[in-house]
Amino acid sequence: xxxxxxxxxxxxxxxxxxxxxxxxxxxxxxxxxxxxxxxxxxxxxxxxxxxxxxxxxxxxxxxxxxxxxxxxxxxxxxxxxxxxxxxxxxxxxxxxxxxxxxxxxxxxxxxxxxxxxxxxxxxxxxxxxxxxxxxxxxxxxxxxxxxxxxxxxxxxxxxxxxxxxxxxxxxxxxxxxxxxxxxxxxxxxxxxxxxxxxxxxxxxxxxxxxxxxxxxxxxxxxxxxxxxxxxxxxxxxxxxxxxxxxxxxxxxxxxxxxxxxxxxxxxxxxxxxxxxxxxxxxxxxxxxxxxxxxxxxxxxxxxxxxxxxxxxxxxxxxxxxxxxxxxxxxxxxxxxxxxxxxxxxxxxxxxxxxxxxxxxxxxxxxxxxxxxxxxxxxxxxxx
Ligand code: GLA
Numbered sequence: 001x002x003x004x005x006x007x008x009x010x011x012x013x014x015x016x017x018x019x020x021x022x023x024x025x026x027x028x029x030x031x032x033x034x035x036x037x038x039x040x041x042x043x044x045x046x047x048x049x050x051x052x053x054x055x056x057x058x059x060x061x062x063x064x065x066x067x068x069x070x071x072x073x074x075x076x077x078x079x080x081x082x083x084x085x086x087x088x089x090x091x092x093x094x095x096x097x098x099x100x101x102x103x104x105x106x107x108x109x110x111x112x113x114x115x116x117x118x119x120x121x122x123x124x125x126x127x128x129x130x131x132x133x134x135x136x137x138x139x140x141x142x143x144x145x146x147x148x149x150x151x152x153x154x155x156x157x158x159x160x161x162x163x164x165x166x167x168x169x170x171x172x173x174x175x176x177x178x179x180x181x182x183x184x185x186x187x188x189x190x191x192x193x194x195x196x197x198x199x200x201x202x203x204x205x206x207x208x209x210x211x212x213x214x215x216x217x218x219x220x221x222x223x224x225x226x227x228x229x230x231x232x233x234x235x236x237x238x239x240x241x242x243x244x245x246x247x248x249x250x251x252x253x254x255x256x257x258x259x260x261x262x263x264x265x266x267x268x269x270x271x272x273x274x275x276x277x278x279x280x281x282x283x284x285x286x287x288x289x290x291x292x293x294x295x296x297x298x299x300x301x302x303x304x305x306x307x308x309x310x311x312x313x314x315x316x317x318x319x320x321x322x323x324x325x326x327x328x329x330x331x332x333x334x335x336x337x338x339x340x341x342x343x344x345x346x347x348x349x350x351x352x353x354x355x356x357x358x359x360x361x362x363x364x365x366x367x368x369x370x371x372x373x374x375x376x377x378x379x380x381x382x383x
Pocket of ligand 1: 031032033034035036123165166167168169332333334
């Protein structure tokens with residue numbers, strides 16, 4: 001990222017005084033659509049994120065310039081001041097959510113840019129929220145703990161951007177650590193860092209560069225299905241608080257009470273819980289064949305049961321299988337975006353070349369390729 005360009009633009013628009021903050025996007029090895037079901041996720045922060053120069057401006061207004069959109073937005077800090085530009089709503093939402101928690105940040109100027117691809121399932125929006133939540137906490141010495149910073153980003157999505165997301169993306173963006181994945185129990189928020197350096201393998205994202213419309217309403221609908229299935233199970237088994245607490249047997253007991261669609265959604269979530277645990281076990285033994293097998297299992301579940309895949313993603317998954325790639329699956333919320341692939345180093349070149357060629361032939365453009373580098377979470381950059 002060209003930090004100098006961000007600083008130069010800030011100097012030109014707002015003056016010399018500034019601090020620079022960054023927060024990254026994320027990958028997730030396994031554990032998809034489990035976060036809002038009280039299950040496990042296994043994400044890591046990446047070397048792509050949002051970068052923002054910020055300085056208090058002594059007013060009660062925010063002046064924000066997006067380098068990527070080449071656009072300025074100016075807005076106040078009261079509920080009725082919500083900006084129209086979707087990108088600015090993330091910043092506004094973070095400020096409002098901080099205020100709702102009893103803190104009083106003041107107005108500021110900011111110039112920001114990002115190198116995490118938009119809509120690719122790498123959590124560009126969480127990176128944006130986390131950058132500003134972390135920065136404002138630091139600049140105004142608010143003393144908000146890191147878990148709450150993540151929740152501020154999550155509530156921003158819920159209340160200002162229309163997505164009832166779980167906590168995974170914001171958590172990963174705030175807590176990320178170089179060379180480590182994190183296994184987070186989303187019911188208790190307990191987590192562990194796992195060193196992740198699969199010798200002889202590469203982790204690579206293939207971006208379909210498609211983002212299907214209505215992704216956020218479809219996402220919210222999946223969440224409703226899970227909550228409905230969970231309520232039916234909990235009526236018989238009060239110990240079940242989240243869908244991830246349930247077993248397949250419990251789900252089968254309510255099969256006739258719920259729609260077939262809700263049953264399929266819940267089946268996926270319960271299956272995914274076991275796949276995450278299997279992957280943790282396998283990683284400790286260096287058993288990447290099992291890791292990869294469960295990744296394919298997740299892809300199948302997300303495609304056929306949870307129905308959040310699409311032709312482009314299924315096609316990339318099939319190519320991975322044909323090429324003998326160890327593990328591959330749709331990553332993140334779905335409905336477009338990337339597959340995450342665990343590939344033996346000696347297969348890498350052939351896989352990428354084949355995927356590009358075949359995908360291009362079928363869809364008229366090549367997928368984008370991102371090698372995954374697991375990096376640090378939200379932080380201030382040295383001036
Ligand atoms: C999106 C959401 C996350 C999570 C994933 C699916 O990235 O923001 O909370 O639910 O989808 O695992």
